Amino acid sequence: MNYSRFINAVSAARKPSPIRVLTAILAKSPPSMISLASGAPNPKLFPFAEATIKLRDGSKLILDEERMNVALQYGATQGQADLVNWLKDLQNILHKPPSAGMKPEAGGLDLIVTTGSQDGLSKSFESLIHAGDNVVVECPTYAGTLSALRPIGCNLLAVATDHNGMIPDSLEEIMSRWKPEDAKHSECRIPKLVYTIPNGVNPTGASLTLDRKQAIYKIAQKYDLLIMEDDPYYFLQFNKPVPSFLSLDTDGRVLRFDSFSKVLSSGGRSIQGREELLQWHYADDEYLTYEHSSDDEIVEPKEDEEEPPPPEVSEAIERLEVMVGDLLHQWGMDGFKEHIKQVVHFYQSRKDIMVNAAKKWLSGLAEWDEPVAGMFLWLKLKGINDTKKLIEEKALAKEVLLVPGCAFMPDPDAPCSYVRASYSLASDEQIDQLQSTVLHIHHQLRPGFGDSFARSSSRM
Numbered sequence: 001m002n003y004s005r006f007i008n009a010v011s012a013a014r015k016p017s018p019i020r021v022l023t024a025i026l027a028k029s030p031p032s033m034i035s036l037a038s039g040a041p042n043p044k045l046f047p048f049a050e051a052t053i054k055l056r057d058g059s060k061l062i063l064d065e066e067r068m069n070v071a072l073q074y075g076a077t078q079g080q081a082d083l084v085n086w087l088k089d090l091q092n093i094l095h096k097p098p099s100a101g102m103k104p105e106a107g108g109l110d111l112i113v114t115t116g117s118q119d120g121l122s123k124s125f126e127s128l129i130h131a132g133d134n135v136v137v138e139c140p141t142y143a144g145t146l147s148a149l150r151p152i153g154c155n156l157l158a159v160a161t162d163h164n165g166m167i168p169d170s171l172e173e174i175m176s177r178w179k180p181e182d183a184k185h186s187e188c189r190i191p192k193l194v195y196t197i198p199n200g201v202n203p204t205g206a207s208l209t210l211d212r213k214q215a216i217y218k219i220a221q222k223y224d225l226l227i228m229e230d231d232p233y234y235f236l237q238f239n240k241p242v243p244s245f246l247s248l249d250t251d252g253r254v255l256r257f258d259s260f261s262k263v264l265s266s267g268g269r270s271i272q273g274r275e276e277l278l279q280w281h282y283a284d285d286e287y288l289t290y291e292h293s294s295d296d297e298i299v300e301p302k303e304d305e306e307e308p309p310p311p312e313v314s315e316a317i318e319r320l321e322v323m324v325g326d327l328l329h330q331w332g333m334d335g336f337k338e339h340i341k342q343v344v345h346f347y348q349s350r351k352d353i354m355v356n357a358a359k360k361w362l363s364g365l366a367e368w369d370e371p372v373a374g375m376f377l378w379l380k381l382k383g384i385n386d387t388k389k390l391i392e393e394k395a396l397a398k399e400v401l402l403v404p405g406c407a408f409m410p411d412p413d414a415p416c417s418y419v420r421a422s423y424s425l426a427s428d429e430q431i432d433q434l435q436s437t438v439l440h441i442h443h444q445l446r447p448g449f450g451d452s453f454a455r456s457s458s459r460m
């Protein structure tokens with residue numbers, strides 16, 4: 001694929017920093033290499049010497065002085081080499097991408113470790129999208145993505161979804177406003193990418209079937225779209241995992257965003273894609289992830305400020321990377337898969353509790369589809385046009401917090417009769433309480449609701 005049309009002008013102007021080149025050389029050099037090049041601090045002055053972390057299974061993760069120095073030191077933009085390699089092996093085992101076995105420079109899979117809180121998504125948007133671009137997203141979609149996209153000033157084109165995720169015919173209907181050959185003419189503003197959450201969609205809990213992924217991939221080929229596969233709930237699939245877009249990606253048009261935030265620790269995310277496409281993310285990562293203390297912030301050099309030295313990686317990412325990397329090496333693939341089995345069991349049982357509470361309290365008053373992945377239940381409150389007032393006033397007054405559906409709409413002014421409920425943190429009792437509270441306040445906003453409310457409240 002020719003990626004040049006996908007990269008925006010700012011990213012296309014970025015050049016690998018000489019310091020990054022030197023860091024990469026140093027990382028590959030023998031210990032005999034004498035380096036006076038690196039501006040990294042001497043770790044002997046760091047007050048942290050060693051750490052022993054007790055794991056829930058009773059075993060321990062020990063960071064001796066040598067590992068602690070690595071954890072606290074700046075490292076390569078792409079991430080700690082041993083973690084990157086472990087993750088690449090994991091991706092090849094789980095997704096068997098068509099590019100497996102090819103060298104990155106020959107179009108094989110490459111991978112960048114980023115920090116959580118949607119860091120990777122934001123950097124990808126900032127390297128791919130110009131103001132005024134048409135960007136295809138599903139409706140509803142993750143509020144964090146909408147927050148990242150809106151300031152760029154792009155036009156969000158919303159694809160309809162149902163409990164099986166994005167509807168291919170809706171995507172085709174949107175794309176048919178252009179001709180496939182328009183992809184060769186940037187002035188046509190034909191969309192260049194489609195953003196999708198394939199499993200346990202946030203907020204709907206929907207999951208794409210393989211048939212739909214294959215249909216969507218064909219449409220992406222027809223109109224030369226990149227597919228941004230944002231998949232933080234991949235490891236929360238309650239049944240046999242559905243093949244990912246990455247596993248279908250014969251062309252190299254998938255940017256996959258994985259996350260350990262739901263299974264190991266918030267703050268660990270990676271991007272995978274063809275090396276030629278990811279190289280633009282390296283450049284942005286180098287300039288946008290600014291070295292500083294443990295809190296991650298994005299620092300853009302101001303116009304009048306002298307360009308800061310291009311850092312390698314913020315220290316906070318390093319610490320997490322070494323901890324996660326050492327844990328994964330200690331566990332091995334089997335240990336990791338055993339952990340994931342426990343995660344799936346937990347979320348599947350929470351889903352059952354949430355759905356049973358909804359059946360008990362909200363039958364006839366609300367509608368929902370039972371999720372097959374993730375941590376969210378998408379409740380349509382019948383007879384209520386927009387849930388914003390109910391949630392932000394009535395529910396809050398009853399000390400119940402949900403997210404009104406309007407937060408997930410590409411059109412910020414669109415009313416929404418849904419609410420998003422997460423079954424991740426609340427206890428079984430709190431879930432039951434939550435549902436009964438929604439029932440109580442529901443009738444206050446829905447005219448003529450009294451009789452069915454009376455019937456249902458008789459069950460309390």
Ligand SMILES: Cc1ncc(COP(=O)(O)O)c(CNc2cc3ccccc3n(O)c2=O)c1O
Nearest residue numbers: 116117118119142197202230232259261267269
């Ligand atoms: C589809 C999709 N893509 C990306 C991300 C970001 O994940 P990460 O960067 O790997 O951590 C997410 C995380 N979503 C949320 C996170 C969260 C964190 C604290 C409190 C509330 C939160 N709520 O409500 C969320 O939805 C997501 O759902």
